[in-house]
Amino acid sequence: MTFRNPQFAFSNSKKLSRAFYLRATLRVARDLLGKYLVREYRGKKLIGKIVEAEAYREGDPASHSFRGKTKRNEVMYWKGGHLYVYFTYGMHFCANVVTGKAGVGEAVLIRAVEPLIGIDVMMRNRFGTHQFPPEAPARLTSSRWSGGDAPLAQTNDQSPINLTNGPAKFCEAFAIGREQNGADLLGDQIYILNGERIPESKVGRSTRIGIKNGREKKWRFFVKGNPWFSR
DNA sequence: TGGACGATCCCCT
């Protein structure tokens, strides 16, 4: 079911319980489709509907947890319902929903959302004029960003689709960075609401994007036909 | 201590 007025839809939604996240990772990945991710940012709500997600599991060669717990991936081993944010390619953040019991290193990467509320703020976060000194190269300054402040992307495509149709784009639009690593999704900073139920007929499934090892696993889930999923 | 590389994005060809 789709809502003509997203404001109405999220006001009637409830925050997902801890139990939701403690379930099997593949189950959580599929069920996250259609849920509303809420980011409280500077007194405003940013809300997006999750339309693409990938599961990463223990024993999975594509997972950061494949070689065991490290300082970087430690949040993956927390109990389900936390946010694991990592920094990659020297300039991007990606966000995962931690799943399963404490001690189990599994998570679901949020690859794309459909923006619903706070689109003006997302636009500014992604495409706005940065606040660093004008003489500083944008690429240099953007890498120092830690998720709380300045905007960034140097792109010519400022269409709504380009706001959140990829894991790092979504993080940039939602101002998710280092400081959000380990956030409790049952808290008030970032959380997920029980949004729309996506019927099986609209759930697409494929291999995961951008990995070498474990590429045969069909652990990517997306909402068929939604314009915001990444490819 | 060094080097390779990455769950990406962007622009150019």
Added chain:
DNA sequence: GGGGATCGTCCAT
């Protein structure tokens, strides 16, 4: 379709 940007992390010296 391909390469560059850019740096934290991990593993091999």
